[in-house]
Amino acid sequence: MTLGFHLDGLHDLPLFEFPEPGSSVRLPEPESVVWRVSAPTYRDADEEEWTETFDRFLETVDTRRVRALVVGGWEDAYDTDSSAIVTRLIAANNRLTALEGLFLGDMDSEDCEISWIQQSDVTPLLAAYPGLRGFGVRGGSNLAFPPVKHTVLETLLVESGGLGAEVVRGIAGSELPALKDLELWLGTDEYGADSVPGDLATLLAGTHVPALRRLALRNSSIQDEIAEAVAGAPVVARLEHLDLSMGTLSDIGAVALLGGQPLTHLASLDLSHHYLSEEMLERIVAELGPQGVRVVAEDAQQPDEWDGEEHRYVAVGE
Template identity: 70%
Template sequence: MTVGTYLQELHGLPVFDFPDAEAQVELPATDSVAWRISAPTYSDPGDELWGQRFERFLKTVDTGRVRALVVGGWDEAYENSSAEIVTALIGANNRLTALEAVFLGDMTGEDCEISWIIQSDVTPLLSAYPALREFGVRGGSQLAFPSVRHGGLETLVVQTGGLPAEVVRGIVGSDLPALRKLELWLGTDEYGGDSTPEDLAPLLAGTAFPALRRLGLCDSVIQDAVAAAVAGAPVVARLERLDLSMGVLTDEGAAALLDGQPLTHLTHLDLSHHYLSEAMSERVRAALVPYGVTVDLSDAQVGEDDGDGDVWRYVAVAE
């Protein structure tokens, strides 16, 4: 129900934590790692805050060779939005001239639960870095993503415990002609995830993102409805990988998926963290594995009977 680990890799580069000022650590070659800049989310007096650490980072490394940045925690991320971080990154765009990848909000549940992370309008970062190829953000509270155009972005990942419909519509309404991978954690309505398959219409119709080859619609409490919508979606015909993991997928959704258009052209189908019966899991394997599709049906879940006839099922990450 929570994020338990930090990113280990971004843009094909291992993540390296920019150290504390007093640490005696040999720094790697600037362009050989994704630099993680993080500060305590529960700070004490005298702690170096995120903005201070970022300024020290800019003075320490060869900024013209930085290829990837991971923003970790910032002071009281559960109360303070990412707006100041976004502004700081934009202000450094004339120095971070080689930057190709950014991930904003790499925090575990111990730092700040995913649904507590206060984000902001993150699209100015895309405008400030036209050479950006990969962008990711974690946390849906106050997240804004009005439709934007970016000619080079190839990967967009948005991880939330609840992705607002307005944000979904902004993303799928964006002009991203180079986008090859899109991953959205839709979440639950309890944490602001009020989108429906209708909000995904331009994406599913295939009219958005002509280069798209990898699609993830994950962590959804309405995963059966998402699967049913995907089953007839024109965009699926050009996909290589489809990810419907982490959500409340039951036999109903899996049956709709299999009864829809052929999926045998896929190289990989991810249904991990699911609520499928063993019989349905076998049906999925039998329909796809003989055609060379790798199918991930790991992390099988069992709903909880509350004793009154209701069965409770949960997404993988919410709070």
């Protein structure tokens, strides 16, 4: 239920942690790595705040050559939103002139539970960096994403324990003509998710994302309903990879998915962390496998039962 990892790379580059003050660690060439700039979320008085670390990064590294940047933790991220970080990044856009990849909020559960991470409106970053090809954010609390237009962005990743409906509608309504890969962790209502499949309507129509080749609608407590919506979605016909993993998918959603438009053109279908019966999984593989579709269905789950009801859980909530 918790998230136990940091990013290990981004934008096809390995990750390098910008060192603490006084470190003798040799710095790599600026364009050769993803720079992770982070501060302790539970900060001692003698430790730097994130903005201080970022200022030192700007002074130390030739940022004109930096291609990718990861913002890790910031002080009191469970209580202090990312707006100051966003503002500081925007102010540095004349320094980070080669930036193509940006991720905001790379914290694991030891730093800050994903549902606790306080975000803000992150779309001004897309306006400030028109050359971004990849953008990601972790944490759904107070996250805002009004509809935007960005002509270069190829990859968009939003990880959360629960995305609000307004955020989902904003992303779905954004005009992203170069977008190839979209991944949304929709989450559960226990952590702020209140969207319905209809909030994805513009996205599923595909008109604003003509280049989309991978769609991942993951980690959803309404995964069956999502599968039903995807089954008839025009955007699916142009996809190469469809990912409905990490959620509560059961035989009900799988029947809808198989009963909709053909999926035999897909290169892969990821259903990992699912609640499918063995019979249904065998049916999916039998129908799609011979057509060349790689079906990934690891991490089978069993529902909990109490008070006469079944309870299913997403992979990441807290």
